[in-house]
Amino acid sequence: MTQQPGRLMLLDTASMYFRAFFGVPEILAPDGTTPVNAVRGLLDFITRLVDEYRPTDLVCCWDDDWRPQWRVDLVPTYKSHRVEEEVETAPDVEEVPDPLQVQVPIIRDVLAAYGIKVVGAPEAEADDVIGTLATGAGQPVDIVTGDRDLFQLVDDEADVRVLYIARGVGRHERVDNAWVRAKYDVEAAQYADFSTMRGDASDGLPGVKGVGEKTAATLLARHGDMAGIIAAAEDPDSGMGPGPRAKIKAAADYLAVAPEVVAVRRSLDLERTGFALPHSPADPDRLAELAERWGLDSPVERLNAVLATL
Numbered sequence: 001m002t003q004q005p006g007r008l009m010l011l012d013t014a015s016m017y018f019r020a021f022f023g024v025p026e027i028l029a030p031d032g033t034t035p036v037n038a039v040r041g042l043l044d045f046i047t048r049l050v051d052e053y054r055p056t057d058l059v060c061c062w063d064d065d066w067r068p069q070w071r072v073d074l075v076p077t078y079k080s081h082r083v084e085e086e087v088e089t090a091p092d093v094e095e096v097p098d099p100l101q102v103q104v105p106i107i108r109d110v111l112a113a114y115g116i117k118v119v120g121a122p123e124a125e126a127d128d129v130i131g132t133l134a135t136g137a138g139q140p141v142d143i144v145t146g147d148r149d150l151f152q153l154v155d156d157e158a159d160v161r162v163l164y165i166a167r168g169v170g171r172h173e174r175v176d177n178a179w180v181r182a183k184y185d186v187e188a189a190q191y192a193d194f195s196t197m198r199g200d201a202s203d204g205l206p207g208v209k210g211v212g213e214k215t216a217a218t219l220l221a222r223h224g225d226m227a228g229i230i231a232a233a234e235d236p237d238s239g240m241g242p243g244p245r246a247k248i249k250a251a252a253d254y255l256a257v258a259p260e261v262v263a264v265r266r267s268l269d270l271e272r273t274g275f276a277l278p279h280s281p282a283d284p285d286r287l288a289e290l291a292e293r294w295g296l297d298s299p300v301e302r303l304n305a306v307l308a309t310l
Contacts, residue, residue, distance in 0.1 A: 005139035006056025008275065009049065010130045012145035013060040013118075017042045017107060019146060019165065021100045029294045036294050038103040039110060043299035045169045046116075050277065051306045053142055053163075057275035060111055061129040064120030065091040074257040077204040110290055114303075115282025117275050121268045131264035133272065134160050144172075149195060149203075151180050152264060154188035185217040193226040196255070196262045205258065208251040211244070219244060226259055279310050 020041025027037045050058070067079045068091075111118055119129050131153055134141045140159040143150055146166045154162055154177055162175035173179065180188040197216040199207020211219075223229045223240075232238035233248035240248075248255070281287045281304065291300045 009055035061126040062120035113287035128265035132268040135266040152192040
C-alpha cells in the first residue's frame with residue numbers, strides 16, 4: 001500500500017495576526033502594560049485550523065520585506081500609503097499600530113518555543129514565500145490568508161487551495177477553482193491578470209482606468225491572458241471593441257510592469273525542511289516561561305491539547 005502524502009498548511013502570518021489584533025478585544029499581560037490580544041488570537045487561530053484540517057506540516061510564512069524595492073521600482077505607488085518611514089538601507093517601515101508592533105517579537109518567541117517553522121526571504125513578501133512553498137510541494141496544500149492575491153495559487157490538479165479568512169477564521173471559505181470561477185467568472189490561473197486590470201487600492205495598484213471586474217473577466221474569457229489581451233488591442237482585426245481597446249492601449253505603460261508586481265513569485269531559493277508540525281512543544285520550559293510572563297496559559301493549553309491528538 002502506497003503511503004499517502006501529508007497535508008501542508010501555509011500561514012500568511014501577518015494577515016492572521018492583524019486580524020487577531022483587530023478582532024480580539026484588548027487583553028493585557030500580567031505586567032499590566034503589554035497587550036497580548038494578537039498573540040492569543042493567533043494561537044487560537046492556529047489551534048482551530050490544525051484541529052479542523054489536521055496538517056502534517058505547517059509553516060508560518062513571514063514578510064521579511066513587506067514592500068520589496070523591486071516592486072516599488074516597477075510601480076512606485078505600490079503600498080505607498082502604508083509607509084510610515086522610508087529607509088534607504090533596509091525595508092521601509094510599515095505603518096503598524098504600536099500595540100500590535102510590540103506583540104510581534106512575542107509571537108516569534110512563542111512560535112520558536114513550539115518549534116513551528118517560520119520562513120521568510122530577503123526582498124520577498126510572505127506571498128512569495130507561500131507561492132514558492134505551494135509550488136511543487138508534492139502534497140496537498142492549504143494556504144491560510146485574508147489576501148485575495150493568493151487566489152492565483154489555487155490549483156485543483158495539484159490540490160492547492162486557499163482557506164480565505166476575510167470574514168474571520170471561524171467563517172473561512174475553502175477556495176478552489178470552482179469558487180474563483182463562481183465569484184469572479186475567471187479561472188484561478190487567470191486571477192493575477194484579472195487583478196492587474198481591476199487594480200487594488202489596498203496595495204496601491206491603480207489598475208486599468210475604466211476596466212472593472214466584469215470587463216476584465218470578459219477580456220480574459222475572449223483572449224486568455226494579459227499577453228493575448230494586449231496583442232488583441234494592438235491588432236485592428238481582433239474584434240476587440242473600441243472602448244476596451246482604447247483603455248488597454250492607454251494603460252500600456254502600466255501593463256508593461258504591473259503583471260510582474262502582481263504575480264506571486266514561485267521560485268525563491270528556500271529550504272523545504274523542518275516543516276513537520278510538532279506534536280508537543282520543542283522547548284516546553286521556554287514555552288511555560290513565556291506563557292507565565294505574557295498570560296498565555298489558556299491559548300497555550302488549547303494548542304498543546306490539539307497537537308497531542310495529531
